[in-house]
Amino acid sequence: MPLTPDQIAEIESQRANPRPTLRAVSDGMEAHLYRAHQVLDHGFIRVIDYMGDDAAIVQAARVSYGAGTKHVQNDEGLIRYLMRHWHSTPFEMCEVKLHVKLPVFVARQWIRHRTANVNEYSARYSILDREFYIPAPEQLAAQSTVNNQGRGEVxxxxxxxxxxxxxxxxxxxxxxxxxAMLSQDGQQGLARELARMNLPMNIYTQWYWKTDLHNLFHFLRLRADAHAQYEIRVYAEAISACVKDWVPLAYAAFEDYRMGGVTLSAKAIAVLKRRLAGEAVEQADSGMSKGEWREFCEVWG
Structure with missing residues (x-):
C-alpha cells in the first residue's frame, strides 16, 4: 500500500483547508499538492510545496538581462530563448519539494543528483516497513549485449x-x-543502526527532496530518457507530469530543446555536411568511435 491510512487522512485534511495567499500560484500545480501519484508497486511521489511559476522565470530574466531581452515579444518567446541559449539562473527561481517513496537501489542512483536538499527516513531511529520492490515479469531482462548499463532480452x-x-x-x-536481530520481546538485540545493514537493496525508503527547476530539468533530461533505468525513469515520468502542469511554458521549451533535441559534436556536424553534399560516409572515415557512430545513426540514420 503506497500510503498509510494516517497519511491519507492527513492529506485530505490539508487539502480540505485551503488558505488565501499573496504569493505566485500555479493552478496546475495546486491540483497536485499533497496528492500521491503511485509509482512501481509500493512507491509514490507527491508535491509538498513549490515556489514560483512561468512568470517567475520571466521576471528574473528581465531583471538579470534588462534591455537585452526587450526584443522578445512575449513570455513564451523569452522562456524559449533562455532554454535555447542555456541560461540557467532564471529557472533557478522556481523550486519544488517532493515526498518520495522509492526502493533503496533507486535512491542510490537518484542521490547522485547532488544539487538538491534531501532528508531521508532514518533506519537508525525507526524500523523499516516490510515492503520490497518486486519487478513485474516484463521488467525482468538479461544484460544488454550492446550497452553495459542497460537491459537486453526479456x-x-x-x-x-x-x-x-x-x-x-x-x-x-x-x-x-x-x-529477529532487533531489540524486542525482552531480548537485548542489536541496535537498529546495525540491524539495517542486513536489509536488501529493494526495500523501500522515503525522503523529502527539494530542488530548483534548473536542476530538476537536468534530472529529468537524464532520468526520463528512454535509455534510463526503468525503475528510476517511472519516477521521473511521474514528476514530469507535475512539472508540465506547474510551468507549462518552461516545460514545453524543455521538451523541445532538451528532451526532443540533440547536441552535435564537431565530427557529427562535419559528417552531416558531407552527407548533404551527396557523399556516402561510413564509420571508418567519419572520425567517430563505434559507440559515437551508433548513437549518430540512431538519430540520423
Missing part, C-alpha cells in the same frame, strides 16, 4: 519464474532476520 518461462522466486525469497528472509 526473460521468460522457467528462467523468469526462478528469478522472481529468488527475489521474493531473499527479501522475505532478510527482513525476517532483520526483525
Amino acid at each position: 526473460l521468460s518461462g522457467a528462467e523468469a519464474a526462478r528469478v522472481l522466486e529468488t527475489l521474493k525469497r531473499d527479501a522475505a528472509q532478510c527482513y525476517d532476520d532483520y526483525e
